[in-house]
Amino acid sequence: MAQFGAETTTEDVLAGIDLTGKRVLVTGVSAGLGIETARAAAAHGAQVIGTARDLGKAATALAEHSELGIEVLECDLASLASVRGCADALLGRDEAFDVIIANAGVMNCPFGHTADGFETQFGTNHLGHFVLVNRLAPRLRPGGRVVIVSSSAHQFADVDLDDPGFEKTDYDPMVAYGRSKTANILFAVELDRRLRGRGICATALHPGGIMTELMRHTTPEMLQDMAAKAAGNAGARVKVKTVPQGAATSVWAAFVAPAEAIGGRYLVDCQVAEVASGREGVQAYAFDPERAKALWARSEEMVRERFPEA
Template sequence: MASPFDATSTTDDVLAGVDLSGKRILVTGVSAGLGVETARSLAARGARVVGAARNLAKAEAATAQVRADARHGGGLELIELDLASLKSVRACADALLAAGKPFDLVISNAGVMATPFGHTADGFETQFGTNHLGHFVLVNRIAALLTPGARLVNVASSGHRFADVDLDDPNFERTAYEPFVGYGRSKTANILFAVEFDRRHKARGVRATALHPGGIQTELGRHIGAATLEAMVAKINADLAAGGKPPFQFKSIPQGAATSVWAGVVAKADEVGGRYCENCHVSEVTDGLINPIAEGVRRYALDADRARALWAKSEEMVGERF
């Protein structure tokens, strides 16, 4: 069934008429951008949102509108989470488990992009460690809190097309580091994690999906210089013009967060489970060279065997089995 929504749809469009009273939702990365808008739109429909952020003071200031828009019993509480530190991740998970309150939806939204080469507190390459391993540990530790009918939504990216995961050298110990290759690996990992989590949990009614929110100007791009961004957009527009298409336009933040809430509460579970979504619909597999903003997901990002191998490698890296 075709979705009535598209790239221009906003969170308010997608959630029009939806009542989330009584639902409890975890959203990571609520100190800026998509995370704040995701939390706002859900709380405005009555959801009790738990917002996770590394900097609680920043998150407190950034989420004033979330509280102002909350309706029908909806609201927001904050919890500290630094995805670049497994000590912080485990402390966050322990606190949520101790509270014992179930979740109807987890949206793994936080992340970093195209960072200079570096390492997390645990020695992992920054992007793979933050974007994938941090969420991998958090979600698996609180998986018991996801009740039948619940969903996991991983915010990935079309940037997964830059690179498949490298299970032999995940920390760039033998490979020359390229910021967007590192980003691509981490975003492919987000998708593969959703594929395997969905396989493991769908029998008990818990589903998982991943998505590309679109091109949005947020703090995520802090490591990309203005000149680099301008050159990237110029190349995209040249490709679009050659194909007789209009120039690229960035999405607004409410448009960028729309696919997260669509996949989390509006789309049918069987439609999105184990799949990759963008522009409020499920994407088709597209291999080969394509325009960088064209729709489509690489086959390797949905490969079930690759997903199982990544899970095993991730367990080995973090020293836990789930």
């Protein structure tokens, strides 16, 4: 297997690979990593369906790739009605998926709420994808994969199952983002356990530091603070990737990496990251299987929908 790293691009990952016959869903195809992830898969033959909150914005963003035939459906992850509507539309087609890439998200937002009253970052980054992926999971083919884009920012905070909406604690945008990114990893851990019997794997990943629209609420001071906290070093600086480099790990996880190596794991730079209690690697609390089950139960309670084990 080829050795990839931090500077690997999507085209490096997919060199010589034909994805004809693969059907792929990518959330968040109106900017940044979502566009590149969808483009790379479609350019190598996959049938790609993207989702976006703003269809007009997505159409403009994908205009230069019109020849690839990427279809876009409306899905606002901050509205469960929109999420369920999108899932119903896809289920109504009675077509299977090979890969679902949960890429969309928000970051470091001012305090606010989704349409359903959830704290914006937890509601969008975790609960929206929780409902969408679970509703579509029965349509994943054996050997399929779910790839969830998390972040090294999970190091900032574990999930708070007693106070997910910051009703008892002061709101901090980076802590809220960290909670949502930890939730992404825990979701992958439990989802992988539930789907493994069907030959399907789920994994989470850190794409790297990329200057995309996701950073619109992140000031230079916040960015520096994030880098320092992630490295445990006040003088640390963010290492910035290009968009094709940032999307490479998603593409690697979706189409190239051995399923048995990545299932229920956390990936960085097209590699499986080691679990560690310090600032390097992935935090141990994000891999606690009992914590993952507890988050699943709390998430079902919040969205008022149950998803039985496969």
